[in-house]
Amino acid sequence: MLSKEIRKDFPILDQEINGYPLVYLDSAATSQKPRQVIEAITNYYKYDNSNVHRGVHTLGNRATEGYEGAREKVRKFINAKSTQEVIFMRGATTALNTVAQGYGRQNVEEGDEIVITHMEHHSNIIPWQQLAKEKGAILKYVDLEEDGTLSLDKVRETVTDRTKIVSIMYVSNVLGTMNPIKEITEIAHAHGAIMVVDGAQAAPHLKIDVQKLDCDFLAFSGHKMCGPTGIGVLYGKKDLLNKMEPVEFGGEMIDFVGLYESTWKELPWKFEGGTPIIAGAIGLGAAIDYLEQIGLDEIEKHEHELAGYAMDRMSSIEGLTIYGPKDPGKRAGLVTFNLDNVHPHDVATVLDMNGIAVRAGHHCAQPLMKWLDVSATARASFYLYNTEEDVDRLVEGLRIAKEYFE
């Protein structure tokens, strides 16, 4: 377990909600932000704010250094070969849409296949639905195993030589399943397809190495990993990005603009039209510094332990169903569940009255809810600042909910 001292870095945790000390168990929706990140953003606006890549003046240089310095931090964080492969975007959703529109439109034709799975978040379903509709392509789903994991055999059965794109989440935001991305990438490549990874739930919690995974694209958001909202990253292999057309056009991304023709800047800027998300990138850079100083391996271990403890304790509650892999070693730090005869909204309201924040609903994964045959679920998700005491409070809250509705 990580030290409880970490909690002191997160000012928001030090408050009472409905008369109880806050227990924040909704980090899979968005994480809280440490003082270090908040200060980096504040300091940027207080001392360095300026537009980037154009100022001759000192503030312009400082802002550019901060912004491009953050890009180098991201490059190192995911072990990309070059900062040209790191594009700042609004979040994972925008990044996935950019791949679908930029790469997909150029490369997918009628009758081609796009392969995703039943556990995907809406942001990794709808961009492909739209692309498939536009192109007359076929969207295929890899079915899940009973415990909510993916079988490589089923991936092999689904991916064919007609498959152009395989797009799969690294870690499930509902089941907690950690998918074998490296192996799936090998299967995709063997058929000449590219591999897109939705890393939104992975980047905050485990060490990602894009070269080891050999994936072609990776998308993730800053706000789930201690960074601010409104900033995310699209990683792409340089040769693919070079061939890809930009999706947004305007200032910042151009090289030469004529009356009827224009040319683009080189990578990564050709994908960053308009004044970029400067403070967001600087905040994300500070978040990466913060996470690396604690250690991604340590964070992952901490979450595994907490999830294991939570599953143990929650299993003792009669009528409580936990979804996803039963083996805590196979799942990330979140537990999605339902309590018999109590709707997840009611569970969440009772918990909130006890100072505990959890998510209730379909978690932007309606096809997965259908697969689970439920209309909604409740989810407790953990991060580096959560403790065993938080889990104990959750279990106590669940007992109260159960009693109240019985």
Add this chain to the structure above:
Amino acid sequence: MPTNKLDQLYRSVIMDHYKSPRNKGVLKDNNVTVDMNNPTCGDVIHLTLQVEDGIVKDAKFEGEGCSISMASASMMTQIIKNKDIDTAVHYAHLFSDMMLGKEIDDSIDLGDIEALSGVAKFPARIKCATLGWKAMEKGLGSDSDN
């Protein structure tokens, strides 16, 4: 634990409607059917009405959702039975006002529905409470705010 605040939301009459919903099911000789869902949380309702000469003769609902949404739908079907369309829609507007925390005309007896007034203090749950009413307004051809 703050049962008092919880009790403001989950009044016993609400729990009663949740556990023993009135008018649950599907009307066979319906002439109005409405399916509606709450996309942010996955609640669904299937409402069937029998309307004759401008009067709601019968109403039934089926659905899946939390205690608030199901109890509210149950109460809604109760109050609109044998009312004319304008009155039923007027009730929906009153209910909407109640959810916004507005004062409601005392002279109107809303019966069990008054128990739902506490929902106004739980902003995240207002959409749960209004689902059935929105479906009814839509079914009666008066979903002006949608």
